[in-house]
Amino acid sequence: MIDTTRAGAVIRKELAEFRRNRLIVVTATILPIVFLISPTASILAIHASTSSALLSKRVDYSLFLPLLVPLFVPATMSAYSVVGEKEQGTLEPLLTTPITRVELLLGKAVAIFLPAIAVSYLTFGVFLAIVALFADAPVATAMWHAPQLPAEVLFIPLLAAWAIWVGLAISSKVTETRVAQQLSVLGSLPPLALISLMSFQVITPSFGLAAALAGALLVIDCAACFFVARLFDRERLVTGTRPNRSAPAAAAPGTVRRLPPVSGTS
Amino acid sequence: MSTQAAIEVSHLTKVFGSRTAVRDVSFTVARGEVFGFLGPNGAGKTTTVRILGTLIAPTSGSASVAGIPLGSAADEEIRPRISITTEAPGLYNRLTVAENLEFFARLYGLSGRDARVYEALSAVGLTNRADDLCGSLSKGLKQRASLARSLLNEPEVMFLDEPTSGLDPAAAHEVLGLVNGLRERGVTVFLTTHRLDEAERLCDRVAIMNTSLRTIGTPDELRRTLFTRSIAVAVAAPLEQPDKVFAGLTAVQGWQATDPARYLVTVTDPAAAAPGITRALVAAGADVLSIGETRHSLEDVYLELIEDREGRS
Numbered sequence: 069m070i071d072t073t074r075a076g077a078v079i080r081k082e083l084a085e086f087r088r089n090r091l092i093v094v095t096a097t098i099l100p101i102v103f104l105i106s107p108t109a110s111i112l113a114i115h116a117s118t119s120s121a122l123l124s125k126r127v128d129y130s131l132f133l134p135l136l137v138p139l140f141v142p143a144t145m146s147a148y149s150v151v152g153e154k155e156q157g158t159l160e161p162l163l164t165t166p167i168t169r170v171e172l173l174l175g176k177a178v179a180i181f182l183p184a185i186a187v188s189y190l191t192f193g194v195f196l197a198i199v200a201l202f203a204d205a206p207v208a209t210a211m212w213h214a215p216q217l218p219a220e221v222l223f224i225p226l227l228a229a230w231a232i233w234v235g236l237a238i239s240s241k242v243t244e245t246r247v248a249q250q251l252s253v254l255g256s257l258p259p260l261a262l263i264s265l266m267s268f269q270v271i272t273p274s275f276g277l278a279a280a281l282a283g284a285l286l287v288i289d290c291a292a293c294f295f296v297a298r299l300f301d302r303e304r305l306v307t308g309t310r311p312n313r314s315a316p317a318a319a320a321p322g323t324v325r326r327l328p329p330v331s332g333t334s
Numbered sequence: 335m336s337t338q339a340a341i342e343v344s345h346l347t348k349v350f351g352s353r354t355a356v357r358d359v360s361f362t363v364a365r366g367e368v369f370g371f372l373g374p375n376g377a378g379k380t381t382t383v384r385i386l387g388t389l390i391a392p393t394s395g396s397a398s399v400a401g402i403p404l405g406s407a408a409d410e411e412i413r414p415r416i417s418i419t420t421e422a423p424g425l426y427n428r429l430t431v432a433e434n435l436e437f438f439a440r441l442y443g444l445s446g447r448d449a450r451v452y453e454a455l456s457a458v459g460l461t462n463r464a465d466d467l468c469g470s471l472s473k474g475l476k477q478r479a480s481l482a483r484s485l486l487n488e489p490e491v492m493f494l495d496e497p498t499s500g501l502d503p504a505a506a507h508e509v510l511g512l513v514n515g516l517r518e519r520g521v522t523v524f525l526t527t528h529r530l531d532e533a534e535r536l537c538d539r540v541a542i543m544n545t546s547l548r549t550i551g552t553p554d555e556l557r558r559t560l561f562t563r564s565i566a567v568a569v570a571a572p573l574e575q576p577d578k579v580f581a582g583l584t585a586v587q588g589w590q591a592t593d594p595a596r597y598l599v600t601v602t603d604p605a606a607a608a609p610g611i612t613r614a615l616v617a618a619g620a621d622v623l624s625i626g627e628t629r630h631s632l633e634d635v636y637l638e639l640i641e642d643r644e645g646r647s
Contacts, residue, residue: 077440088428157422
């Protein structure tokens with residue numbers, strides 16, 4: 069049973085922290101700008117007279133880059149999420165409250181998901197608007213009729229969710245933010261590889277394939293919350309060691325007690 | 335187990351890999367008691383707090399907190415009834431003091447959050463800093479804010495793990511004043527500390543720990559059990575025949591000269607022995623400069639036990 073007040077409290081807290089963290093704001097702004105400039109320049113540089121083969125390549129490339137935003141922006145944010153709490157010393161007080169692992173992780177995931185997809189759709193929207201307004205008509209038409217276009221709209225939240233859960237899983241296991249951020253970028257590579265294969269038409273994108281992949285990602289994203297919650301071990305996070313559940317054969321006797329307990333023991 | 339106890343611990347052991355952090359520890363803390371948990375670094379104090387605070391599970395043994403036995407299912411019942419203040423204040427530096435408290439108030443599902451936050455801030459004298467970012471506060475103020483956070487859910491048991499560590503004397507004094515205030519609220523306080531003077535001043539009872547429990551009792555009980563009782567005497571000039579002066583006096587067991595004109599008289603009961611010693615000194619023509627029971631501090635008790643453990647005594 070998920071308590072929405074507690075999960076909501078985590079969302080509010082995380083969003084407030086993001087707003088006031090200049091590093092996160094800068095990262096979440098610069099990456100989309102970089103991934104916007106390159107495809108925009110690529111598309112605006114071609115003209116109506118360009119060969120259809122080159123036009124197709126440029127469109128593929130231009131539609132691929134904006135998909136990096138929902139992968140990389142949330143990856144860095146989620147990688148910091150748990151290990152950052154540990155480094156700040158806030159994890160221990162947090163874990164002694166009634167919040168459950170699922171509520172905590174879900175709250176953190178939603179708090180990253182909202183700005184990540186907002187930035188991703190904004191980047192994509194701005195790119196499409198520039199193409200519509202400034203590209204040559206045949207180029208714009210080619211872009212609007214590209215089969216990847218509707219798939220991208222669908223894949224943005226699914227990719228963001230993947231990146232978030234991978235980042236949270238890594239953040240729950242490692243002890244350093246730097247390591248978490250590096251690993252989470254690596255964790256974004258499998259879907260990235262698949263998208264590149266489709267974007268560059270190494271694998272021919274079809275509606276069926278896109279739907280199947282989207283379905284698979286959706287299932288993975290939904291199940292990931294509970295999977296990551298299982299990785300989230302309070303004891304290991306607090307002490308840095310794995311829990312040792314097996315009792316010693318016999319508790320070794322204490323060293324000689326000069327004093328008998330004066331009072332209080334059984 | 336008694337329902338009256340706030341904390342009951344029985345044969346608690348915690349092993350990390352090949353290292354035993356806590357070994358076969360048993361004790362009881364009464365409701366409303368301020369209980370000091372002392373020991374050197376690595377003695378297992380924080381591990382014990384973390385076990386009792388439901389953060390980690392014991393390897394063996396059992397415990398109950400606020401009348402509820404520890405265990406994965408019951409931990410969720412325990413958490414709303416306790417709070418933990420750690421050595422690091424554990425505040426979100428980019429949130430204001432009030433925002434930090436409001437966040438925790440939501441996690442505890444408290445109603446009337448604003449009023450609860452204000453009450454908690456009032457209790458630690460921080461209402462005027464409610465809108466300051468926690469990152470801008472001094473360490474002392476952060477620790478006060480951390481205490482305010484711990485008060486939000488009106489816990490039955492509060493664990494304070496080295497709450498004055500790293501604070502300057504004035505800030506530490508303020509924090510200790512707040513801890514003293516908790517006693518008046520009837521909160522059970524489990525205080526781990528290195529500051530023996532503060533443990534002696536604040537705690538009803540103390541336990542001294544070094545992986546296993548070394549001893550437990552009130553500071554006075556520990557002194558009485560560990561040290562022979564004695565009366566220190568200072569006179570203007572050395573006694574000519576101290577044997578004759580101290581021999582046969584009520585409750586006097588022996589004596590030794592600590593300086594030419596200072597004597598330490600071993601007694602069974604200082605109150606019974608002191609008048610007789612005074613009369614004997616006067617009768618012997620000595621000018622008495624001072625006479626009084628020697629006081630062993632909790633630090634003496636602590637060092638005696640810890641050194642004994644380490645084989646240095």
